[in-house]
Amino acid sequence: MDTYTNIIVVGAGISGLSVALHLTEISADFLLVDPTPGQGASHVAAGMLAPASEVNYDEDLMGALLRKAARYWEDFSKKVESLTNSESGYERRPTMLIATERGDLDELIRLEGYHRHLNIESHLLGRLEARDTEPTLSPKVIGGLYTPMDFQVDNRKLLKSLVELFDSRKQIFRSAVTSVSKNGKGSGWTVQTQDGNRISGQFVILCNPMDAPEELLPSSLDEKLLRFITSRAVKGDILRLRDQMDQGPKVCVRSIRNGRWNYIVPRQSHEIVVGATQEESSQRTHLSAKAGSVLDLLFDATSSIPILRELSLVEVGTGLRPGTFDNYPLVGELLPGLYIHSGHYRHGFLLAPITAAALVSSLAPEPQAQDEAILVDFSSIMSPYRFQL
Ligand SMILES: Cc1cc2nc3c(=O)[nH]c(=O)nc-3n(C[C@H](O)[C@H](O)[C@H](O)COP(=O)(O)OP(=O)(O)OC[C@H]3O[C@@H](n4cnc5c(N)ncnc54)[C@H](O)[C@@H]3O)c2cc1C
Structure with missing residues (x-):
């Protein structure tokens, strides 16, 4: 079966679900593709949002990113609750x-x-x-x-609310992606799924941990980049x-x-x-x-x-x-129309909402002034091309 959607989000852990939530806010047409949404590391995690307890001595910039992400959680939690009509699981417990x-x-x-x-x-x-x-x-x-100021989220409550939201809107396609390739004619991308379906779209956002990116992604990607984005x-x-x-x-x-x-x-x-x-x-x-x-x-x-x-x-x-080699996440464009939002390591719950907001804001036709400012200072340290800087 062939399906078309504007944006294909591969992976529905906290990384993919956070992207999906922000895409919903801008009324984007998208589909999440995942054989087992809400599972993976996200299901197992403790859900601590701990910028103070988890800061490392030589990581001032990471510390600033974690604090900004923790402040964003107030907003994120309200967004989840208003869109899902259920609890986000956010607990302001010190x-x-x-x-x-x-x-x-x-x-x-x-x-x-x-x-x-x-x-x-x-x-x-x-x-x-x-x-x-x-x-x-x-x-x-x-x-x-x-x-x-170190709080937490009940990760399973949050995942359940989000998966139910996107299920109710028929925006989750349950199968594993086996390849991502450039469309033959015109622009855009096609993903092939394990159960033999093809989904085409203008954009693909990879939110699944990259174990063997060379098997999944187009061969036109630089070999060094492929190695760098391997989880x-x-x-x-x-x-x-x-x-x-x-x-x-x-x-x-x-x-x-x-x-x-x-x-x-x-x-x-x-x-x-x-x-x-x-x-x-x-x-x-x-x-x-x-x-x-x-x-x-x-x-x-x-x-x-x-x-x-x-x-x-x-x-x-x-x-x-x-994780990644330097502990910073991977957020940005790999090739025109092909994005990555992954590698959040120990801080997936803390970081993914804000990194998703930043990524979606860069895709929005008219980014809001507030969104534009969100991660301006951090875009180069999260870029998948940072190893070439
Ligand atoms: C023990 C433990 C404790 C943790 N505690 C915390 C904590 O307290 N606070 C915190 O912020 N973070 C914590 N983390 C880290 C956090 O869980 C991760 O950073 C986060 O869950 C990663 O989310 P993700 O969506 O990128 O990956 P995952 O949650 O692993 O989700 C990836 C999704 O992609 C899907 N997928 C994989 N391959 C494909 C494919 N080919 N096609 C389609 N879909 C695919 C999977 O089915 C899965 O649903 C913890 C992690 C662990 C393991």
Whole structure:
């Protein structure tokens, strides 16, 4: 069967769904193509929106991008709620980083200094203040760092709302894309799907992690570029607990123990997410969590909040963070009419809404002044051609 739409969005994880939401806002004609929409890393993630806790010391520019993305979430959440008529899952619940050893506390003190340098609000807490803020903390905690602007989204609630929206509008085509090629005559692109269909359009936006781009994309793409846009996959094992009786923490708690980080993310839905390991991975399918990861995650989490020992362990998950060589996402045009919006690595939920807004604004016939300004300072560091700069 041959179908035509103006814009073909390949992949319906948070990257593709964010693009689709912004395309809806400008009343664009588009189709999402994905065999399993709302799955992938997006389904597994913890959904933290944590520009303060997750900033790295030598990444001032990334830090600025993360903060801008976090501010955009207020708007994004309202857009989701007004278009879907359901909850976005956005929770303005603060975060506390904690330490039980002197060396780890020194790390929190150092981080607070870096926050001051970047103008990020955070406050050091003594032992008692930390336990006043979160009474379920272990008495072994010796201090903390409170980050009032690090929030979260219930990722599965958000994905469900968006997938239902686009399903109800018949804008999701369930099949895998097997090739993307330039149309023979005239302009535009055609994607071939695994079930033998062809979809043609003026634009294609690739929002799927690129494992083997040379198999999917036209051979006219530069070989070095193909290598650059191949995803670096960083595996993460992650757990979900059920807190039916509301015994767990009320703030998001991130602990550091001998340099190893762990997070505990409570949700309104009584779910508590405990994560996550990080491991470079060459394996892309048949993923499973390591027994040792489950042990470490539970050890660290229950050492921070002992009551977690009483909760039910309901899920052990594993996913691949689609990364790049330099940790910045890939957002921009690869060839005329062929775009990429991927590589959001550890920050897909935090970043994809704003990077999608920027990308869609560049496609809109009349970009709005506010949208135009969104990521002007960051377009070159996110460009797929940045390695040639
Ligand atoms: C354990 C873990 C915890 C995380 N925690 C956080 C967090 O707290 N905060 C945060 O911001 N980020 C977090 N992340 C990162 C975040 O999950 C990712 O950056 C984000 O989900 C990537 O979204 P995506 O849409 O690019 O990819 P995915 O979610 O992987 O979606 C890609 C989609 O493309 C589809 N697809 C693949 N190939 C094809 C094809 N050929 N044709 C059509 N469709 C295709 C797949 O079916 C899938 O639905 C975490 C990740 C992991 C693994």
